[in-house]
Amino acid sequence: MDDFHPIRANSNNLEISFQEHSGHNERMEPLPDERSLIARAGRGDKDAVSTLYEGYAQSIFRYISYRVESDMVAEDLTGEVFLRMVQALPRYQDTGAPFGAWLYRIAANQIADHHRGKRRVAEPLSDNQASDDTDPLGKTAKAQEQAQLRQALASLSEEYQNLLILRFMQGLPHTEVAALLNKSDAAIRVMQHRALKALAKALGTDTKARSYLRGDES
Amino acid sequence: VNDSDFNPQEQGLINRLANAPQPSLNPAAFELIRARMLDAMDQPIPDAPDPGQIRPQGGLTITQVAILGLVIAAAIVVILVIVVIISAPKPIQTPVSTVPSTTIPTLAVTVTPLPQVIATLADTAMPTQTALPEPTQTLTPEVTPDSIPEATPEITSTPTLEPVIVVEGPVQNIEGNVVTIFGIEIILNPDDPLLNVIEVGDVLHVEADYATDTTLIIAVTVEPVSNEVNTNPDTGESWRDNGNCDNPPPPWAPANGWRRRCGVPGGSAPNPGNGNGNGMGMGNDG
Numbered sequence: 001m002d003d004f005h006p007i008r009a010n011s012n013n014l015e016i017s018f019q020e021h022s023g024h025n026e027r028m029e030p031l032p033d034e035r036s037l038i039a040r041a042g043r044g045d046k047d048a049v050s051t052l053y054e055g056y057a058q059s060i061f062r063y064i065s066y067r068v069e070s071d072m073v074a075e076d077l078t079g080e081v082f083l084r085m086v087q088a089l090p091r092y093q094d095t096g097a098p099f100g101a102w103l104y105r106i107a108a109n110q111i112a113d114h115h116r117g118k119r120r121v122a123e124p125l126s127d128n129q130a131s132d133d134t135d136p137l138g139k140t141a142k143a144q145e146q147a148q149l150r151q152a153l154a155s156l157s158e159e160y161q162n163l164l165i166l167r168f169m170q171g172l173p174h175t176e177v178a179a180l181l182n183k184s185d186a187a188i189r190v191m192q193h194r195a196l197k198a199l200a201k202a203l204g205t206d207t208k209a210r211s212y213l214r215g216d217e218s
Numbered sequence: 219v220n221d222s223d224f225n226p227q228e229q230g231l232i233n234r235l236a237n238a239p240q241p242s243l244n245p246a247a248f249e250l251i252r253a254r255m256l257d258a259m260d261q262p263i264p265d266a267p268d269p270g271q272i273r274p275q276g277g278l279t280i281t282q283v284a285i286l287g288l289v290i291a292a293a294i295v296v297i298l299v300i301v302v303i304i305s306a307p308k309p310i311q312t313p314v315s316t317v318p319s320t321t322i323p324t325l326a327v328t329v330t331p332l333p334q335v336i337a338t339l340a341d342t343a344m345p346t347q348t349a350l351p352e353p354t355q356t357l358t359p360e361v362t363p364d365s366i367p368e369a370t371p372e373i374t375s376t377p378t379l380e381p382v383i384v385v386e387g388p389v390q391n392i393e394g395n396v397v398t399i400f401g402i403e404i405i406l407n408p409d410d411p412l413l414n415v416i417e418v419g420d421v422l423h424v425e426a427d428y429a430t431d432t433t434l435i436i437a438v439t440v441e442p443v444s445n446e447v448n449t450n451p452d453t454g455e456s457w458r459d460n461g462n463c464d465n466p467p468p469p470w471a472p473a474n475g476w477r478r479r480c481g482v483p484g485g486s487a488p489n490p491g492n493g494n495g496n497g498m499g500m501g502n503d504g
Contacts, residue, residue, distance in 0.1 A: 044259060053255060058243060062241060062242065075243060083254060085255075091268070168232050189223070193223075196228045196231050197228075200231055203231075
């Protein structure tokens with residue numbers, strides 16, 4: 001059922017993720033020899049930690065960026081997520097759940113803390129917006145689309161936001177989303193319809209779509 | 219994204235989400251985060267809870283929820299106490315009154331006025347033995363000795379006490395100086411002039427005594443109760459109304475019945491010898 005063709009961001013194809021979005025979601029698959037990497041990272045191996053970071057940084061950042069108000073905040077929170085990862089790795093216990101799921105939970109907790117106002121005001125880690133001046137019109141359109149989706153997602157419940165981002169933007173399968181949200185697979189399959197309906201209402205596309213399907217001129 | 223479970227509208231939204239702009243960390247931020255992360259590895263690691271633990275819907279950890287619950291519960295208790303104190307100033311007294319309220323039952327028990335009161339009542343009321351068995355059990359030894367001596371002198375007239383026998387009733391039989399009243403033979407003084415007057419059926423008041431060494435009852439005083447017989451207390455002379463007016467009573471005899479019947483109104487003194495033939499006059503003794 002999952003017809004995703006993910007492009008995993010790892011140390012080898014990191015530059016791909018920096019390129020223009022290809023229209024496919026990035027699926028977070030376990031890194032090669034991930035268990036060994038985690039074990040080494042837990043023992044303080046900086047190379048292993050760096051490899052884990054390279055493998056998951058972009059996915060975590062993208063997830064966060066649609067849950068917060070700006071990329072700047074998303075960068076800040078992403079840094080916090082991996083800082084917590086480093087601090088907690090020595091105590092990390094492999095329960096069989098994907099390592100990425102653990103990172104997403106750290107990110108979700110950081111986002112929740114952020115929305116509760118516990119976190120400090122984000123400081124820009126870099127001049128992110130000033131680097132790419134090619135295709136300014138396309139960039140503006142993407143920024144508008146991103147802002148619209150952010151606004152619509154922000155109006156939904158936390159569960160619906162996580163489900164839509166992880167399932168349809170990050171391309172995670174039902175099982176992983178279910179594990180992340182602490183729900184059953186069946187519950188996720190039911191909930192995704194409700195989440196999509198809520199998103200359509202938030203975007204105002206439900207009436208437009210009905211009119212389009214009926215052949216009405218919009 | 220192809221998923222047959224989705225309708226066209228949902229599929230459109232899914233495609234929109236899948237093709238949504240994917241922001242990415244720029245290289246500078248990417249490297250800065252990595253540097254911070256690797257630097258943190260050289261510093262002592264704080265002993266913090268698992269940052270990836272599942273939090274409840276509100277984003278709180280389980281421990282935070284537990285602590286929050288305790289705080290809320292404590293706050294509710296404090297608020298309730300304050301509300302109780304403010305809304306009712308007397309509740310301050312109610313705890314004070316509740317303490318005596320616990321002693322009130324104990325007073326009711328320890329004072330034990332009821333058993334004692336009942337006990338005094340039981341002195342005269344024997345049936346309380348069945349109603350209140352507990353107090354009577356302890357009190358019966360005190361009650362019975364008192365009641366028995368009071369009852370025995372009236373019921374059993376033992377000769378040792380030499381009581382006076384009082385018999386008052388109609389004469390059933392007269393044999394010589396022995397008069398029978400209620401089946402009791404009473405010996406009168408043979409010289410008692412009353413013996414010449416009394417007849418069977420007369421009512422006598424006899425105070426008697428047992429004769430020494432015998433069971434015979436000896437009359438001490440004999441007085442006629444019936445108005446039909448009068449006795450002079452000074453001389454012992456008796457007069458009997460025989461029902462006719464031809465036997466006038468002596469002056470000392472009241473003989474009210476004879477005087478009323480035979481036309482002498484009132485007065486204890488008769489009208490002697492008026493000779494009107496109405497039967498009034500001094501009677502002879504016998």
